[in-house]
Amino acid sequence: MSQCLEMTFRAMISSISDGIYITDSEGYCTAHNEAFQRITGIPINVVGRNVRTLIDDNFISESASLEVIRSGQRVSKVTLFPSGCEALVTGNPSFDEEGNLINVVCEVRDLSELNTLKDELKRAKQLNKQYREIIRNYSPTVPNATQKITVRDPKMQSILDELPRIGDSDATVLIYGESGVGKGLIASLLHEHSSRSNKGKFIKVDCSAIPSSLIESELFGYEGGAFTGARREGKSGLLDQANHGTAFLDEIGELPLFLQVKLLSVLQDHKILRVGGTVPLEMDIRFVCATNRDLEKMVDEGTFRKDLYYRLNVIPVAIPPLRERKEDIFGLTLSFLERFCQKYHRSLSFVPEAMDSLYEYSWPGNVRELENVVERLVVLSQTGLIEKADLPEKIRRANQAVILLDTDPAHPKERKIIPLKAAVAVTERLLIEGALQQYNHLGPAARALGIDISTLLRKCKKLGISRVAESAEMRLSLREVEIEK
C-alpha cells in the first residue's frame, strides 16, 4: 500500500464514530481507532497484545475476533466494557486470494445511545397510547341532562315519562324535593325537552345564595345610576338572559316577600321592570321553580304569598328522596363510578358487601351525597376494588343502625343485641346527622328533633358531629359552641 493510500485509510478509520480494531489471524491487535478507546475504556495500549490476554486480565469477558478466527465467519456479540458501555461488537474476517484468514476487523457500536433511543421510543409509544385513550374518552360536547340522568325507580321513571309533555307546554312548574334529589337536573331536562332549548338559554338562579339586598338587581337588572355604586350604563338581569328560554329559580321559598310581588307581576304580564326603570320590558320566559320547603305551610305562616304560590304551583313535580327509591342507588352508583373512573383515568369496581352498605345507608344528602362519596372513593382508592372498609365511617355505621332500627316484630330473636348506651348513641347520631343534612339550618333541624338549638349543639359536640355541618352558618355555630365550652 502506498504511503498516501495508507494515510487516507488511517484518516478514514479514525474519523468513524464507531470503534474499530483489527487483529491478525492469531488474535494479536494490529490497529485501532480513537473511538475504540473512548467506547471501551480499556486503560492500556492494546496494540501488539493478544485478545486472549485481555480476557485473562478481565478487560473483556469474551472476544468477537477469537470467534471469527475459530469459525471463519462474521460474528456479532454484545459486550460490556470497563467504561460501563454496552456495545455491539461485529467481527468481519478478511481472506487472501487462497482463502486464508489474514485479519479480523471488528466494529464496536456503542449501544447506550441506542438504548436511550429505545427507551425514548418506548416512552413515546406509552404516551401515544395514553393520549389515544384520552382522545377516545374525550367528548367535545358537555353531556346534556338526558345523558346525565340515571333512573330505575318506577316513581322517578313516571316523572321522566311526563317530562316531554310538560316540556312542551309553557306552564310554570314547581319542583319539590329535599336538597340534592336532582331538582336542578329535572329542571334542565324540562328545558331540553321544550322548543325553548333551540332559541333561548337555561338560566339557574339560586335564590338562597344571593343576598336579599342584591337579588332584585341581579334578577331584574338596573338602569344607569339607579343606586350608589351602580354602573353608569346600567346592567341587564339574569331574567334578561333567560328571554326565550327557561329561568330556573331554585330555593324559591327564600325569595324575600317584596320580590315575590314583583315576580308575580312578571308571571302575569310577561314584562320586567329594571331597578330604577320606568318602562317595562317584554319578556318571554318559562319559569321552573324548586323548593325543599313546605310552601303551603309558609303561606299559612304568612312568609310566602298565596297568589304567587298558586301561580307557581301549576304543574307540581315531587321528587322523592333517595332513601325512598333505593332501586336507584345501584344504577346511580355504577354510573357515577363510570363517570369518575373516566375522569380520573382509573379502573375500579365495588365488592358486593360495599354495594350492600351503600344500599342500606339513608343518604340524607341524597344523590349529591352519593355522587360525592363515589368521587372520593375513586380518587382515594389504591387498589382496583372498593371494599366496605373504604367507605366513609357514617355509611359503614349505617348498617349497624339498620340492625338497631329493625322493628320487624316477627323476628325479635334475630335482632342483634348491643349495649343500650351504644344503641342510644347510634340512634341519636343517626337522627341528628339526618336532621342537619335534611334541613341545612340549626333551627328547623332542632325543631324537627323536638329539642332546642343549645341542646342540639351540645349533643353535636358530645357526638363529634361537626363534620356533617356543611353550611357556613352551621359550621360557625358549632365552632362557637366549642369555644364557649
Ligand SMILES: Nc1ncnc2c1ncn2[C@@H]1O[C@H](COP(=O)(O)OP(=O)(O)OP(=O)(O)O)[C@@H](O)[C@H]1O
Ligand atoms: N337521577 C340522577 N342521575 C344522575 N345524576 C343525578 C340524578 N339526580 C341528581 N343527580 C346529580 O346529583 C347532583 C345534585 O342534583 P341537583 O343539583 O339537581 O339537586 P337539587 O335537588 O337541585 O339540589 P339543591 O336543592 O341542593 O339545589 C347533581 O350533580 C346531579 O347531576
